[in-house]
Amino acid sequence: MTYNEAISYLYDRLPVFHRVGVSAYKPGLTNVLALCEALGNPQHQFRSIHVAGTNGKGSTSHLLASIYQLAGYRVGLYTSPHLKSFTERIRLGGLPIPEADVAQFVRNHRPLIETIEPSFFEVTVAMAFDFFAREQVDLAIVEVGLGGRLDSTNIITPMASVITNIGWDHVEVLGDTLPKIAAEKSGIIKPNVPVVIGESQSETSPVFTAIAEANQSPIVFADQQWHLADSGLANGVRKVLCYHLHTDEQPVTVDLPLTGLYQLANLKTVLATVEVIQSAYPVHQKALVDGCRLVTAQTGLKGRFQWLQQRPIVIADTAHNKPGIEALLATVQTIPHRALRLVIGFVRDKDVLAVLALLPTNAIYYFCQADSPRALPVDELVSLAGSVGLAGVGYADVNLALAAASQEADPDDFILITGSTYVVAEVNSL
The missing domain is CATH 3.40.1190.10 (Mur-like, catalytic domain)
Incomplete structure (x- = not known):
């Protein structure tokens, strides 16, 4: 074997x-x-x-x-x-x-x-x-x-x-x-x-x-x-x-x-x-x-506010619940940047609405889903996000979403990849 x-x-x-x-x-x-x-x-x-x-x-x-x-x-x-x-x-x-x-x-x-x-x-x-x-x-x-x-x-x-x-x-x-x-x-x-x-x-x-x-x-x-x-x-x-x-x-x-x-x-x-x-x-x-x-x-620890790029800033973090996301956003706010771009996906068995309600409405969203049966389908995520005032585009996977965010980002922007361990795990550059 x-x-x-x-x-x-x-x-x-x-x-x-x-x-x-x-x-x-x-x-x-x-x-x-x-x-x-x-x-x-x-x-x-x-x-x-x-x-x-x-x-x-x-x-x-x-x-x-x-x-x-x-x-x-x-x-x-x-x-x-x-x-x-x-x-x-x-x-x-x-x-x-x-x-x-x-x-x-x-x-x-x-x-x-x-x-x-x-x-x-x-x-x-x-x-x-x-x-x-x-x-x-x-x-x-x-x-x-x-x-x-x-x-x-x-x-x-x-x-x-x-x-x-x-x-x-x-x-x-x-x-x-x-x-x-x-x-x-x-x-x-x-x-x-x-x-x-x-x-x-x-x-x-x-x-x-x-x-x-x-x-x-x-x-x-x-x-x-x-x-x-x-x-x-x-x-x-x-x-x-x-x-x-x-x-x-x-x-x-x-x-x-x-x-x-x-x-x-x-x-x-x-x-x-x-x-x-x-x-x-x-x-x-x-x-x-x-x-x-x-x-x-x-x-070999990875995925904990891990810096993947400096300009624009690209950070991956495995935060996936309400206290984790709150703590993550507190750090993001301490780092100077122009626009915040979130590449984000969740698993379906979390209280996704409670987490979405914590997210800033002035950020730019790139919704995605992990390749897992537990993943919340991206169409459902886009709909849930819209119900709490978060607008964005859905992508089939995290790397497509990250590519779109990187293409549209200014060098002074902040791209944050988060929401699920499984989303972060699929980032090619991790």
């Missing part, structure tokens, strides 16, 4: 969330536990940091991986979804899992897969944990897929449980109030394992505190530990001064290539997490600073 055959098998046989949405979601740990039991329970053979949250968990995971790599540790990284290649989901030392390992895993365990009938995500988690155990990683950074309590990754007992923030997303699965969503994501909290919460919120902080206390888990709110002063953009990085609120230490200066303003909250979460497990996994300041500065080179 070749790599391409293995990937085709996984896509064709198993329910895949990024293709069909919630119908592919199999809540509960029964399948992944059965898979891992047959593999010798690899989830118990490495140490980890578990990262959940509505937004920012991917960036947070990549930053942590980069820092611990620069500190000299052998680091595994599990994230989802991927942008270009399935192998991006499972990394060792920043490098994607070899295609041969993927093919071998599927070939060796095909009878097991066909007996258990797991989802695509469940198989991927088992593959990642098996890979990390065989490669004897010092530390694995494991990003939650959806929620927390019933997510397939939630069979590890980590060194720290991290929850970046809580916002409105996947309400049909996680709950229709922020406290309900927080409770689901708090399911990654384990007895006596320290908890890092990225952002204090009046509706959700009591939920986290109560669950942490019930588990006798020390809890830290990152925004109550660190103050970050943004010194602005220069030479493609955002320079940030990081002040610890409870020590007299000199501030740490970080050059962050992830230039979205929303990354400041993620950076606080990262700093607090490193501090919480410092005694078990020491990190010197140089590794911390270099890990942040080199995160994209070290871990």
Whole structure:
């Protein structure tokens, strides 16, 4: 079985969330536990940091991986979804899992897969944990897929449980109030394992505190530990001064290539997490600073306010829900430009109208759809956008829309590609 055959098998046989949405979601740990039991329970053979949250968990995971790599540790990284290649989901030392390992895993365990009938995500988690155990990683950074309590990754007992923030997303699965969503994501909290919460919120902080206390888990709110002063953009990085609120230490200066303003909250979460497990996994300041500065080179992170061109500015960002789009637009407003041109598409199972209502009516729109069964058809998107006063032209795919925006743009314009991870993934120049 070749790599391409293995990937085709996984896509064709198993329910895949990024293709069909919630119908592919199999809540509960029964399948992944059965898979891992047959593999010798690899989830118990490495140490980890578990990262959940509505937004920012991917960036947070990549930053942590980069820092611990620069500190000299052998680091595994599990994230989802991927942008270009399935192998991006499972990394060792920043490098994607070899295609041969993927093919071998599927070939060796095909009878097991066909007996258990797991989802695509469940198989991927088992593959990642098996890979990390065989490669004897010092530390694995494991990003939650959806929620927390019933997510397939939630069979590890980590060194720290991290929850970046809580916002409105996947309400049909996680709950229709922020406290309900927080409770689901708090399911990654384990007895006596320290908890890092990225952002204090009046509706959700009591939920986290109560669950942490019930588990006798020390809890830290990152925004109550660190103050970050943004010194602005220069030479493609955002320079940030990081002040610890409870020590007299000199501030740490970080050059962050992830230039979205929303990354400041993620950076606080990262700093607090490193501090919480410092005694078990020491990190010197140089590794911390270099890990942040080199995160994209070290871990292959893409699609987070990623600069594709300078004149006109072309930025790709995977923001896809209301809090993500709000944070993205806040950064856009800080960058001087003439006209804003949005290349945008969505998946159909998001609250698209709520997101469209956030968008500026004076921007120029190039609507598109991803090559996915979940994609909102572009004709429907044009109609929905029109209902909230956004006018634009529809295109069959993102690259046609981007070509049209580039052709019509002035050198001082700003072209923003966003709305869906799957739209960004299909940008040829990414």
